[in-house]
Amino acid sequence: MTSAVCYMCGAPKRTPLGRCDACEIEPRSVEAFSKSLVLSSHLMNEQDLADASGRLKMGQGFSFPPQLLRKADEALKDKQLTDMLRLEAAGPNARNTPTKKVSISMPVGPAKTMRPFISTQSTLHQSPFHQLQVSLRDGRKRIIEAADERSLEIGDDTCQAARSQLTNPRQRVTAEIAWLPGVSPSKAQQLIKTLETNAHRLRSATGVPWLAHLNLLSAAFESVDSTFSGEQISEFIEEIAALAESVDPAEVLRDINEDRVISGFAEIRSVDQIETELAERKRHYRNSVKEVLNRLPPDQLVQAMTLAVESTTLSGETHAPELIDDLVDGYEVDVQGFLSAETANIERLLEAIRGAASNGESAVRPLVDKLELVAQNWDRVAQPIQVSSKARGIRHEASHDLAYDIRSVAVDLWNKHGLLALSQQLTALVKSLFAELPELSDRVEEDAEALRGIQQNRENDAQEIANREREITFSAELGMIFKDVLSISPSGVSWKGRGYPLDKITRVRWGATVHRTNGINTGTTHTFAFGDDASEVVGTISKKDIFDTFIDKLWRAVCFRLLNDLVKALKEGRELSFGGGKIRDDGVTIIKHKMFGANEAIHCPWSNTQIYSANGAFYVQAKDDKKAYIGSSYIEGRNTHIFEELIRMAYKKPGMRKLSDILN
């Protein structure tokens, strides 16, 4: 059974990604899902969950560990899971993309049911039509009568003001636009009753003209409070914004004039007057929504704004309705102080990171983690503004500046201090927080790619080093009582405590001697030696398997380098002594052995030589003169094995003229 805690209210939940029974919040964005997953026994132990629950219940907030959020984000990339959660976007903005509903099977249904709520003190209730209980079709005479009738009930002053507004042609149009134009008197009464009994039903009202519907929803929205979830509030705002966008001044003019024909008031001749009134009315809607939002707790306000902007702009891809833009502009002014203060905090942290970078990763990591939390909080509040800016095609300067500041530190952490992991962490942070900045996202993606490449190279290098270490490391203890240690490792080769670093070794030799007594094999001694130009260590062991393993490791650790050095030296034109002769890149000076008289040195090109092994030695012989040869003992001669390997490799090259041809 999975334990889970609501990321909003801290109450226990039945399933991590489902709706909270206590606050009725249902996660809808990737961010909400991530937080919900973090606050579950999948990622936290029971004690930590209880602590988080306590903090959230006390309203102290909870700092979501970035590493857990990253795990949750990773999990939320699973296709089947995103389908189950109705997560449609998987792009850079997916983190805040609103979703529809958690369900594995049923078709996406309507928005979750909002509990009934009522509105009896709304702007519509302040309308002179409602105060006097008259309709748009009532004439001057009926209005005056109604004012008299209602004066005892609502006061004479109120009635006179209402009468005056409805009978004065200039003021009347304002009242008409703020009421329910195009709605019949009986239906208007019915709608007001609905507003007073179950305002939620008005959201699905049909057959109501746009403006009248808008006025009803705006009036209903005035009663929204903090018991509504951020999602519910954002949906409400989206509906109001969509209706405000749909109102057509010509239709309003027609509706009003149709009623005026009946009421006997002079028809409005120009649509301009309606447009002016509607512009004023839109300011009312904006202020009305803003007033409600400002009554909400900050987290709920931010959530509602973020969801509304994300949803209406399709995560910044399309223009939002005008009302949403207006709300964002107002919101930006309101949160300016907070963002400035947090920006200053972030700048201080960035400065501290720069200062601590020379002390290494352990000094910087706590600061980077702290920066991550502060920046995430900053971004959470700035998110509606960022998305709105993207939708409007304008740059949000504060985000832009902050993103570049963090990126700059990320670049410095790598370039100046080699702190790859932290640089990657900050780059990932910029990438996730400022995905709405198109010009930045490409650059950050390039940074991330470059850092990934560096990391990959590092890992490969580390892997190669580890492999090489594994390949050459060997140690054996020899001897029955007094143990002699033969060892080879990246730090060097040693025998009985004497050794050389690998790169100092310039000579090696080895071989086996079979001992026979009276023709009977009495054992084999394996001899090896290694050293530098000045000295060498010589050892003998009897165990063949240990000897073979040691020589294999020696080849990998030393001999390949010696072979390479030989080829380089020959290519540079040097002559190397071997078996009494000289080896050059293009040939060999060999000795012609004479029975009588002094031996003679002759030069042979490689094409005129042949090679063979015999009697524990390696020989190079002139093809056309069997008495002309040089040879070097494997067990006694310096680097005989290396020369042999080099010459045999060269022999395999068709048409070989120089030993250095093996490099081609």
Next chain:
Amino acid sequence: MGWLSELFGGKKSELDKDIAAVFSMVNRILDDEEFQIAMLPEPVQALIHSKAPCDEKAGATGDFGMSAANPIPVNGPIGQLAYISKLRTNSGDGLFFHRIGAVGAIDVFEAVSMPGSEWFIFFLNMYYTRRSRKAPTGLSISSEPSQFSGFTQHCRDFPRDFPEAKQGNGGSGLNFAYISLSKAQAALKKGTFERPLSHRAKMDIVRAELSSVLT
């Protein structure tokens, strides 16, 4: 086999016949769709015969087999065993599986690749006359009849309790159509079988939606 049978006389021949009959029966259980339906009680057969065969339900939405809105058509519970047992991952591995419940008429199975690295949740509708020839995305269907490697019951310690589940399944008469215990145990010994976070999250969602839960 022929000359050996002749050499050892009639008794061996009888034995061969018996063995052949058993193999034939196993093959029919594993692969013969009509036979698989015929093994079911009459009322279930009637339900199954009420639906036309298809590889994927027409007009279904969602990824095939991965959503209750687009379940895999199969022929009864034995068809479920046969279908999932024939699924192969991209690496060619078979699956262990068990049923965790149902969403309405749609059965929900949890499955894991035999090396234990890939986890799945499948949705199957067993009321069709034959099993689908289509595989969910990322999987393929083996062309050979495959021995059963999972259950239509819930396994508490899935997949580690495969041996116990197989023992407990003795009454079904299907045990000889299952993969051998040694093969299952070898795979269970090798694999880690740790559910990834995404899979656990999916299981939470699925469990909350189940209309019937197997425990």
